[in-house]
Amino acid sequence: NAGVTQTPKFRILKIGQSMTLQCTQDMNHNYMYWYRQDPGMGLKLIYYSVGAGITDKGEVPNGYNVSRSTTEDFPLRLELAAPSQTSVYFCASSYSSNEQFFGPGTRLTVL
Amino acid sequence: AQKVTQAQTEISVVEKEDVTLDCVYETRDTTYYLFWYKQPPSGELVFLIRRNSFDEQNEISGRYSWNFQKSTSSFNFTITASQVVDSAVYFCALSEAPGYNNNDMRFGAGTRLTVKP
Numbered sequence: 001n002a003g004v005t006q007t008p009k010f011r012i013l014k015i016g017q018s019m020t021l022q023c024t025q026d027m028n029h030n031y032m033y034w035y036r037q038d039p040g041m042g043l044k045l046i047y048y049s050v051g052a053g054i055t056d057k058g059e060v061p062n063g064y065n066v067s068r069s070t071t072e073d074f075p076l077r078l079e080l081a082a083p084s085q086t087s088v089y090f091c092a093s094s095y096s097s098n099e100q101f102f103g104p105g106t107r108l109t110v111l
Numbered sequence: 112a113q114k115v116t117q118a119q120t121e122i123s124v125v126e127k128e129d130v131t132l133d134c135v136y137e138t139r140d141t142t143y144y145l146f147w148y149k150q151p152p153s154g155e156l157v158f159l160i161r162r163n164s165f166d167e168q169n170e171i172s173g174r175y176s177w178n179f180q181k182s183t184s185s186f187n188f189t190i191t192a193s194q195v196v197d198s199a200v201y202f203c204a205l206s207e208a209p210g211y212n213n214n215d216m217r218f219g220a221g222t223r224l225t226v227k228p
Contacts, residue, residue: 033216042117042202042218043156058215090156099146100216102156 001026004103006091012109013081021076021106023091029101031094032074033058034066036087037105043090049074081110113138113207117219124193125227132188132222134203140164145179145186146204150221156202162186193226200224 007022025032030051035043035058045058049068063085065077074093078085088107092100114137124130136145147159160170162179170177174191190197203219 035218042115042220043204044218045216048215059217088154092156099158099161101158104155 003027004091004093004101006089006103006106008106009104010107012111013078014111015081015083017081018077018079019081021078021089021091021108023074023076023103024072025074025091025093025101026072027093027095027101028071029093029095030071031096031100032068033092033094033100034064034074034076035090035092036060036085037090038087046076046089078108083110086110113140113143113205113215113217115203115205115217115219117201117203117222119222120220121223121225123225123227126195127192128226129189129191130193130224130226132190132201132203132224134186134188134219136184136186136203136205138184138205138207140207142207144206146206146216147177147186147188148202148204148218149199150202151199159188159201190224193224195226195228198224198226 004025033048034046037043044060047066049055052071055066086109088105090105091103094100116135143164145162149157167179176189178187200221200223202221206216
């Protein structure tokens, strides 16, 4: 099993550009999550999904959108990138309320 | 809303010392889960332990042990005989009332542990 994979690993965006961060898991987990981690800080939940077709906002959803058309994939969309969105983004998955398995992260810089 | 506080921002110890990382949480739910994760310098997040609110038994796993006390809303983590490889940022996290359409997880700000040789 590859676990949770994220692409790209690094990305630099200009203000106002859009992009999609990809996340895929092959563990057949029903729950998936997107977090951001600012320098020296803990993780903050952006969006999560409890199954295909179901998504919900976390603590810091503004400026982001998600979709969950399949169990495996949970892409995160940034429509109008802003410098405040410079962060490391982690995707995670879990089976119900069990421990979350994290991807390696995507380091995003918005200039 | 739930909240996790890790008051220790940074801790530095010398190898073989014991060290305790504090975690205090707030929740209005009676059913919840507590977690500890490790983030080594390489950046990935590694799961260490999960504890549900109905299980107050302390747990030991090798050099790691966890002390869960509902009376003080604390879930502290102790590393015995620390090693350089234990150097990392450690996060405590809380998940309230897990279930359908409600699986919000909150992380503390983390404690950076440095173990010097």
